[in-house]
Amino acid sequence: MADRRQIQIATPSLGEEEWQALREPIQSGWLTQGPKVAAFEKAFAVRHGVKHASAVTSATTGLHLAFTALEIGPGDEVIVPAFTWVATANVVVYCGATPVFVDVDRVTFNIDPKDLARRVTPRTKVIIPVHLFGLCADIDAVRATIRPDIKIVEDAACAAGAAWRGRSAGALGDLGVFSFHPRKSITTGEGGMVTTNDDKLAERVKMLRNHGASVSEEERHHGPRPYLLPDFDLLGFNYRMTDLQGAVGLVQLGKLDKFIDERARMAARYRKELADLKWLRTPEEPMDGRHAWQAFVTYVDPATAPRSRNDMMEALQQHGISTRPGTHAVHMLGYYRKRYGLQPDDFPGARDCDRHSMAIPLHNRMSAEDQTYVIDALREF
């Protein structure tokens, strides 16, 4: 390999426009949830084809609000894919409900609909299809398998801009939750968005993120009756996004489609130039939808790979190329293993994805030369 490069697995893409967007809230002094958050929410709802979008501090808190709005609690079961970020399952536990894991498909990394039917019980209240790495879960298969009274909360943390059969992520279930963590395609530092077409759920989410207050800070501040404090009918939280984040989010959202198009082109190049490495499976563009390419996660076939995945990851690291396992199998993490008595083999798809998946660099600051460098390094094995 000629020149040695340093290529991150992900790097946020922010610039002069985001910097300029921060001026207004800083100069006006309105820093907490206010007009910038409102504008971001409105634009996000339009882009994702939903009636309501409510900004929050992260996808984790957004999921917490979603379950709280659905009144999920002790005795209820929530179906969670076993291969996902730990937060998806943690939030179920925050509510006192029981996470019931379902296995994932080794090709899509998403819920395996074939494993789903046997996980549904009379106590199942919600299922969380995760659109992992930006690929929408097969919602139609999920819907066909579950009872109609079971609610669907999409974990769309990785899926801003993704689509499934003509509909956007966030508009596929009863509620959808997005993340704006810096590893996602668009970022507000930390941040999240809860989407829904249900007026009542949207109202509950908006109240719950603001301590359960019946009147928002902005209404109270600008309203005609200064003596009026809100009533608090719900036990809420402070999960409000700041207007600084809202301002940045609005600019980032304007770049979302450009970012995804660039990522899709890079993904196509990876697929083409790595196609003859039979030991490395690369992710496909869906036939009937749009991948958001939050990450490019490959699968190293242990039977045919020239070296183990971990050996390769170490070697790539030495070349300055950072890689990561796609995510983890939550049922194999200490807390879940011990609390629910789970074994790795209980969910063999998730176990294998945990052991053999490998995300390689994909982000909007990568140059064509950076990508050549990654491709060459992989081809050297």
Ligand SMILES: Cc1ncc(COP(=O)(O)O)c(C=O)c1O
């Ligand atoms: C699938 C999934 N769900 C939830 C989360 C939590 O997102 P946040 O960091 O915004 O809380 C993440 C973040 O990595 C994720 O990948």
